[in-house]
Amino acid sequence: MTATLTRPATRRRQAGVLVLACLVLLVDGYDLFALGTIGPSLLHDRSWGASPSTLGTLGSVTALGMPFGSVLAGWAADRRGRRLPMTVAAAWISLSMLGAALASDLVQLGAARFCTGIGIGALAPLVSALVADTAPAGRRTLHLAVALGSIGVGGTASALLGRILLPGSPFQTLFWIGVLPVVLIPLIWRMVPSGALRPSAQVPVAAQAAELFTRTTARGTVLLWIATFMSMALVYSTTAWLPTVMMKNGYNLGSSLEFLTAFTIGASLGGLLVALLADRGHLKAVTAGTFALAAVALLALSSNQPRPVLLVVSALAGLGSLGCQNMIIACMSAFYRPHLRGTALGVGLGVGRLGAIVGPSYVSAATALVVSPRAGFVAFMIPAVLGAAVVTLLPRTLAPAPE
Template structure:
């Protein structure tokens, strides 16, 4: 019996309604994921007033969800390989939605923090499974673009959190923002009914007929009636961490880690503290939340535009340019600017911080060879998670110090300058041919 190469069918398939369905559904999942992550920045001003939280306590409370995301990615990401992407997505979605709803009943900071940690577990596990599913079914020539489009749902979730906050917080209180999670929970069965299971998982489980039906939707022009389906999965995820520092990769690896740490530090420092900082500067709660809306709108634009620019100018140039531009715009937020200029600065700050996360992942994928790529991505992402935890804490320390507004934003801008310098060093080292040339990949 002849063998049918599933990887080739997927790589060479034309973009169809089937692909659009996967991108749309995974984007919706990330909209809810992003909402859950960015909700804290929306409710923070009211929480600090109601519970009399100090800035340091508020910063620490923000990190509970980020600790959960780190552990969730480590546990639920690999779990999806064992039980299937759909089951992994359903479990993570159910966990963070339920925890978020219960969060609305929290009456103490401790109860609030525990619920945020549980919600973070689900958020951290959902993203790698949604990304893996989109990446697995995307045609090779569109893979980077489709993943970037799917990732934009994360920023849309932040926009929804800010937009709902403008209306719901003054009228219904901070609890209503968490009770709103019941809506996506009701929609979960509909999403799962239309979301296909990983074809690689189906083949590994010996479910050839189900895999054949899925591939029939993906590439209806192919004849799949006869032959056994064969799916090749990339190996190399078990490479040791030491491999990241061999073959003259040490400097480049360290610079990537620095960039990831600083990038996510900026993202979560801004998303957690931007409304409170602007409120303390004299802006109303509604205006402060509209700034968070502009930040995430910029993040969505930056993710898509960054991928498009990288295909034409090269990843290192775009990443360095984004970081430098972002650092300048964030530093300028602390000065008295006309409202249109202020919104523009915040929009650019979102595009060059939230949007640059995807470009950094692409940079890692380009740099490492296949045998160590998974390990490189995992450890770089781990360094980023540490930065994400440190970001809200840094904001709390700065607020507690009662520094001028300009000094706070200047401190948030410094990691951007450090990231730009680190990526310059990375690009120079890689260009000198210190390591074997990686397989080309698009952003």
């Protein structure tokens, strides 16, 4: 049984939801990129006893919590509505950043990052489902791109604050700033609808999940899960390791953070352009193209080029790396019907988060085992190439499967 929204979303409500979604995902992006931003400072603070492999471990521990958040939040959003799960997730992520700020050793920091990962994992499917529900016809991908582009804005804020505050201030300062989003909770409670899109209290969890594998959805579900895995492996390895890998290639901390800033700005602004193209009926091609762009740009980033060229290439790498994740979310939002959208996004992103777990440790191993300073960039490229190949196998026209 398919339910629809009980009342059409007005333009004012659409705009309000979009602004709120941007604020929430800005928090998501800040918390996501904070680990990569503080990485070099953590390594240089000998009192913590951190090594390069520590960054990979912390990145993987953060990602380990994400599948739990994604699956639970997506399931709860379809059964209980979007409001309560989003409120809980916002409160949880602020408390987790507080825990990271107060941590006194790597074990406590790892535990706090695991909890942060649960919150990060929950917010993406919740916000994506909310935006897809309320977006105007023919502008769903654009609205999703605007909202998801805020992840890059949050990453930019993290990098800029790191540039200003580090290494002169303790790296915990970045975590303290991450506690502030608790002020969004009243806005979420006021603006997000509370009702579910289906009478799901009567639908068993197993039956709800089984809808992802009907005759018309099974192939698309599997391919979308693989593509999501590759996009997450790419995104979370670059966000955790890009500054450190660039420093291995001879850049100083200031320069590497400048490139990370360009990376996130490229993801945010470029994402709007590719979303406009995707909404014109080219979603599949644009999605494959972002994966391919990431691979090419990351390869170019590993070579010696003039600084202005490298900044542009960094922006293109950000567009490809974060853009592919945004486009995969748009693909999932287009492929599933509204009553299943939260569950599909939650489970799909939950499976994809396994790539987020593998990605940072995979790059850590590659940089440790291969002497070449370009090893990290080549490691970034592999999931990008594989993701592009998988997307080409998706149905030509992505649309809700017929009942």
